[in-house]
Amino acid sequence: MTAGSRAHSFNLAAAQYDASRPSYPPALFDFIEECASRPLAGIRVADVGAGTGIASTLLRQRGADVIAVEPGEAMATAFQRALPGVPIVRGDGNALPLADSSHDLITYAQSWQWTDTPRSVPEALRVLRPGGALAIWWNTTAFDVPWIRAQHERIAHHCGVPPRSAVRPDDSEAVRLAGLAGLRVARRHIRWQRTVPLDTHLANISSRSAFLVLDQTTNRAFLAEERTRLREAFPDETVEETYVVDLLVAARP
Template sequence: MEEDERLSHRSSFGTAAAAYAEHRPDYARTAVRWALEPAPGPRVLDLGAGTGKLTATLIALGADVTAVEPDPAMLTELRRALPAARALPGSAEAIPLPDASVDAVLAGNALHWFDMAVAGPEIARVLAPGGILAGLWNVMDDRIDWVAGLARVGGCAAIGPRDTPTGWRAETADAHLPETGVAARFGSPERAEFPHGQRRTADSLVATIATRAGMLVMPEREREATLGRIRAYLASRPETADGEFTLPMLTAVLRVRRL
C-alpha cells in the first residue's frame, strides 16, 4: 500500500465511529493474557485504542490502562463507553506519556497503521526495560467453508490481506517492529493464535464489514454493490440465512520484548 493510500485508510474510521463501537468485536481474553504474560508490571498503554474494544478487555483483566487515540470521533466513543478510563489524544508517532512509564504497549487492529520509523523510538521511549510490545488482530477463520466463501465474495476491501489466518501470518512474517534506528533493543518476535467468535446476524455482519477501512474509502456506488453481494451470499448460506450465528474468528497476536 502506498503511503498516501495508507494515510487515507487509517484516517477513515472516524467517519464510522459509532458503527465501529457498535459492531466491531472485542478480543479473546486468552490472547490478551498471552500478550501481557511476560510484562514486568500492570501498566499498559492501549495505543491506537479506537473506540476502546481492547481497552475494555484490559480493564476487565485488571490492568492499569491508559488509552491513546488520534481520531477525535473514535476517542469520543471510547470515553462514552468507558467514562472511567484514562483516555488521551495522541498517536503512535507522538505518545503523550513520560519515558519508561508503561510495562506493555498493546495495539488492537492498529499496529499495521503505525509509521514504525517514527513510532518505534516512541514506543521504546515509553516502555520500561523488559516491557512488551504486542499487536493483536481479529481475523476471520477461513478454514470454515462459508467464511472462505464470504472472503471470495467480499473481495480484498471487505476481507483484507491480514483478515484471515494465512494472510495474517504472511503479512506479519516480516513485520516492521522496532529493530533498527532505536536505542533500545528488542528480542525476537513471537506469534500465537487464539480461538474467538462473535455472535452476529446477517445484517450485523454486513454492518461490521462496512466499518473496514477498505470499505470506508470506497466510492459509494461500489461500496453498496459490494455490501449487496455480501448480503445475497449470507442469505444463500444455511449457516447465516436465519437468525443469529457465530462468526468464527481467531485473535492473532504478535509480541516482542524490550531488552
C-alpha cells in the same frame, strides 16, 4: 488512497465500528501475561489506536491501569462515552504523547499497520519501562472456513485489494523487533468464534477502512448481494463468525 486517509476514515463510522466490531478472546490476554511474566492487574498500559475502546475495556476488566492514545476525534468521543473514567489523549504510535519509561505495556489492537515502523518501534521502546512489553494483534480471517474465505475474496475484489488474512507482522518484522534492544519476541495464533445477527455481520464488513473510502452507492449494492447470499447459508439470520487472532508480544529485559 493513502494509509492516512484510510486510517482516518474510521471517524466516518465510529458508532457503527463500536457496535459491530468483534472483541478479543481471554486467551489473548493470558498469553500477554505469560510473555510479560506478570498479571495485567495493576500495571500501566497505553492502548495505542484505541478506537472506541474495545481492547481498553478488556484490559480494564483485567485490572490494568489504562490510558488510551487515539488520533481520531469521532473515535475518541465514542471511547469517552464507553469508558468515561479512562484517560484518553490525542496522538498516534509514531509520536506517543507519553513520558519516557512510563508504561509496563503498550498495546496495538488492529492498529499497528497505521504506524511507520522505523518511528513507532523506537517510540514504544522510549515509553516502555525495563521489563515492559509491546503487544500487537489482529483478528484475522479463518481461511479454512469455506464461506468465510469466499466472502473475504468477494470483499477484496470489491475493495480492489489482494485477498489475504490480514495486514500483520511477518516473520521478518518479528526478527527485526527481536534484534532491537534485545527484545524477546513470541507469537501465537488464537482461534475463537462469535455469533451475531446478520445485520451486525454486515455492519462490521462496512466499517472496514478499505470499504469506507469507496462510493457508498456501490457499497450498498454489494452489501445487498451479501445479505442475499448469507440468508441462504444462515436462514435464521444468525451468523457464526470465526476469527484467528494473530498476536505478537515483544518483551524487553
